Amino acid sequence: MLDISSHGIMCEGEERDFMNNNTDDNNIDKDNVNTDATEETVAEETIFGGTETEPETAASDAAIPDGAGIPIFPDNEASDEADEPDDKPAKKTHRALKITAAICGAVVVCTYIVISIWFMFHYNYKTYINDIDYSFYSLDDVDAYIESYIQDYSLALKLRGGEEHVIKPEDISLDIKPNITAKKIISEQNGFLWPYYMLKRKDYDLYYSASYDKDALEKLLKSYDSLDESKMEKPEDAYVTIKDGESTIIPESEGNYLDFDRLCCIIDEAIVKGESVLDVSESDAYESPELTADSEEIVNEQKELAKILEMTITYEIDQVSWKLTSKEYGDWISNVKGKWKFSEDKVREYVENIASRYDTYGVPRNFRTHNGDVITLANTWYGWMIDVDGETEELMKLLEAGESTTHTPPFDCYAAVYHDGGDDIGDSYIECDFGQQHVYAYVDGNLVWDSDCVTGSLANNGKYRTPEGVYTILYKKTPAVLIGDDYETPVTYWMPFIGELGIGFHDASWRSSFGGDIYKNSGSHGCVNLPVSAAEQLFNIVYDGMPVICYY
Structure with missing residues (x-):
């Protein structure tokens, strides 16, 4: 007997096995069975009715015995039945996936809602208050922080020199109130948008409005020693100076002079911002120097001065020389309205010093005579004498020019030579030994001429006595x-060699004898009388400036 079920046509024995399957499965597939049955009826009509194009196939199928127990299907229905056993597991899997997805969706939604509710009482990720990270903090945490801050607040002042002071609320009757509360901050964050806030930083400014007794604050500040104006030091600008002949920048001095009004202002700002430490040394409450070591003006001054200090003036007086360098003239320079100027007073002082050091005019000197004796000549109208006024003017010009050079100062009086050690007579001179009434002429250390003479008379208390000393030939005339x-x-x-007195060498044709003691009673009016021939010879030897040494 044939039976139509959800699996198609079965034998009777197979029907019993099928009926033993889960009743629920039969109920679920009931509609499918009806549909399959309809399709199979159509199929049977096609098979057993036959067609004009398939007579042999239909006849062959009809010839199969009933008792064989083998179901008879057309080719396409057999193929369908071969595929149908795989449909049931696929449908079960699909249904299971739907159920799982629904459950997961419900879990996600519930979890999101729970997290959103949690964020209604906690700050979102990347929440910053005054640049401090308060991510995931609760409202109670922040409220507690604000309350603790207000109760424990004090302001520590750090001053220059390491001095510190603490301002307590009770010292100035301080009353602090925050500008924002934890609840206000959370109200600006939507808890249900917490994923969005995970990607965005949120900054809030928490500051405090403070009221306090300003008079009490000023009184407290004035009680600090460092704020006693008499103990404050004003700042000093950087400047350029000379040390050891080099251009040097002296850095600025910050001092510790506080602007009291400005100090009160920054303390007020610190209290409002809720700061607990105020480093006053880093603020603008202290007066600052206008010029620092890095200021362009200072740097340019230093460069300009360094160029001036490169100058060297080399002094030369005959065989003596020395250098005037920045180590000496550096102290004469000062900056006047942005320009480096030399002090004329200091220049003159220097010239006076070198005149005192190098002048030999009127200075007592030792002299070795023709016979080897060393005598001291105190009365000298001879030697070097620097023209102080003239040299001051010339040196000022050289310094202001700023160029290195070689220089000989102007002199009021000159000597024959200048050797290191003060010798200014040299090896060419005229020696007059009045005691022996004899005159000698030396050229380059060699005796080239000598002669007896008659000098000024010693009679009448030496009225016409020829003075001893060192002089020079002023000129010669014939x-x-x-x-x-x-x-x-x-x-x-x-x-002549003593111009003021009109004394000099000359021929005395009226005398017939020279030397001896003639000068004691019959001497001249002060001149050195010579025989005509000797005077002629000497005239050809002497020159302007030739030293004349006279002694008794």
Whole structure:
């Protein structure tokens, strides 16, 4: 017997096995069975009715015995039945996936809602208050922090020099109130948008409004020693100076002078911002220098001065020389309205010093005579004498020019030579030994001429006595007329060496003898009388500036 079920046509024995399957499965597939049955009826009609194009196939199928127990299907229905056993597990899997997805969705939604509710009482990720991370903090945590801050608040002042002071609320009757509360901050965050906030930083400014007794604050501040104005030091600008002849920048001095009004302002700002430490040394409450070591003005001054200090002035006086460098003239320079100027007073002082060091005019000196004796000559009208006024003017010009150079100062008086150690007579000179009434002429250390002479008379208490000392030939003249108070005498050779007194060498043709003691009673009016021939020879030897040494 054939039976139509959800699996198609079965044998009777197979029907019993099928009926033993889960009743629920039969109920679920009931509609499918009806549909299959309809399709199979159509199929059977096609098979057993036959068609004009398939007569042999239909006849062959009809010839199969009933008792064989083998179901008869057309080819396409057999194929369908071969595929149908795989449909049931696929449908079960699909249904299971739907159920799982529904459960997971419900879990996700519930979890999201729970998290959203949690974030209604906690701050979202990346929540910053005054640049401090308060992510996931609860409202109670922040409220407790604010309350603790207000109760425990004090402001520590750090001053220059390491001095510190603490301002307590009770010292100034301080009353602090926050500008924002924890609840206010959380109200600006939507708990249900917490995924969005996970990607965005949220910054909040928490500050405090403070009221306090300003008079009490000022009184407290003035009680600090460091705020006693008499103990404060004003700042000093950086400046350029000279040390050891080099251009040097002296850094600025910050001092510790506080602007009291400004200090009160920054303390007020610190209290409002809720700061617990105020480093006043880093604020603008202290007066600051206008010029620092890095200021362009200072740097340019230093460079300009360094260039000036490169200058060297080399002094030369005959065989003596020395250098004037920045180590000496550096102290004469100062900056006047942005320009480096030399002090004329200091320049003059320097010139006076070198005159005192190098002048030999009027200075007692030792002299070795023709016979080897060393005598001291105190009265000298001879030597080097620097023109202080002239040299001050010339040196100022050289310094202001700023160029290195070689320089010889102007002199009021000159000597023959200048050797290190003060010797200014040299090896060419005229030596007059008045005690022996003899004159010697030396050129380059060699005796080239000598002669007896007659000098000024010692009579009448030495009225016409020729003075001893060191002098120079002022000039020479031939012929000449000598004019005195009571005489007027022509001479052929005239070589004066004491201009103020009109004393010099000349020929005395009226004398027949020279030397000996003639000068004691019959001497001249002060001049050195020479034989005509000797005077001529000496006239050809001497030159302007030649030293003349006279002694007794």
